[in-house]
Amino acid sequence: MTRDEITALIGARGAEAEELRREADEIRRRGVGDVVHVRGIIEFSNYCRCHCAYCGLRHDNAGLERYRLEPPEIVDTAGFIASLGFGTVVLQSGEDMWWTAQRLAGVISDIKAATGMAVTLSVGERDAADYRLWRDAGADRYLLRHETADPELYARMHPQASLENRVRCLENLMELGYQVGTGCIVGLPGQSAESLAEDLLFMQRLNIHMGGPGPLIPHPDTPLGSEPAGAVETVLNMMALVRLLRAPT
Numbered sequence: 001m002t003r004d005e006i007t008a009l010i011g012a013r014g015a016e017a018e019e020l021r022r023e024a025d026e027i028r029r030r031g032v033g034d035v036v037h038v039r040g041i042i043e044f045s046n047y048c049r050c051h052c053a054y055c056g057l058r059h060d061n062a063g064l065e066r067y068r069l070e071p072p073e074i075v076d077t078a079g080f081i082a083s084l085g086f087g088t089v090v091l092q093s094g095e096d097m098w099w100t101a102q103r104l105a106g107v108i109s110d111i112k113a114a115t116g117m118a119v120t121l122s123v124g125e126r127d128a129a130d131y132r133l134w135r136d137a138g139a140d141r142y143l144l145r146h147e148t149a150d151p152e153l154y155a156r157m158h159p160q161a162s163l164e165n166r167v168r169c170l171e172n173l174m175e176l177g178y179q180v181g182t183g184c185i186v187g188l189p190g191q192s193a194e195s196l197a198e199d200l201l202f203m204q205r206l207n208i209h210m211g212g213p214g215p216l217i218p219h220p221d222t223p224l225g226s227e228p229a230g231a232v233e234t235v236l237n238m239m240a241l242v243r244l245l246r247a248p249t
């Protein structure tokens with residue numbers, strides 16, 4: 001599929017959109033069948049050093065009550081999740097530097113020893129050495145959305161961060177053998193269909209294992225608080241295109 005074809009399909013509506021999603025759903029059915037995998041997720045800290053313009057957890061949001069679970073609380077909660085029959089636990093937080101690589105590695109290895117569950121991490125950008133330590137401790141998967149592959153838009157949405165470093169993190173994770181999930185936000189101010197097409201091609205180029213487009217949901221205490229939400233129709237087309245572009249040929 002060419003870049004122009006992808007760009008046109010992102011804006012599809014009516015019968016054209018239905019056909020696009022039907023094709024994608026067939027790929028989904030062939031690939032994974034009619035099952036839903038349910039994960040247990042522990043949001044263990046909402047402290048964050050970053051300034052992402054769309055996120056209510058951003059460092060600059062002084063009105064937010066912050067919390068942080070202690071390591072034993074996380075391991076106990078993971079044990080509870082395992083006792084309910086879940087096969088995967090997701091450990092998610094803001095970019096909270098109280099959590100040194102060593103501290104989180106201890107939690108990962110304790111959860112693995114106690115439950116044997118797959119461990120997915122979603123804790124943001126870190127050095128390759130940190131990712132390696134966590135992989136060695138038993139982490140299986142990593143979620144790190146790229147948010148937008150458009151460098152100019154990325155810079156506007158992420159003061160003090162760079163798309164270059166985001167990509168480097170994703171490449172490091174892939175090299176270390178994690179199953180990697182990424183994804184983009186649909187509906188950022190100034191975002192074009194061409195920019196969204198680049199998000200899809202970026203995920204294809206990186207050969208990531210999971211791609212999750214999602215809508216902008218404006219948070220009132222952020223700079224994007226008065227922006228309109230991302231269009232659900234566009235998100236559904238993006239999800240369909242992720243499946244079509246990732247389908248085995």
Ligand code: SF4
Nearest residue numbers: 048050052055058094
């Ligand atoms: S790094 Fe994550 S938690 Fe922190 S501000 Fe950005 S999106 Fe929010």
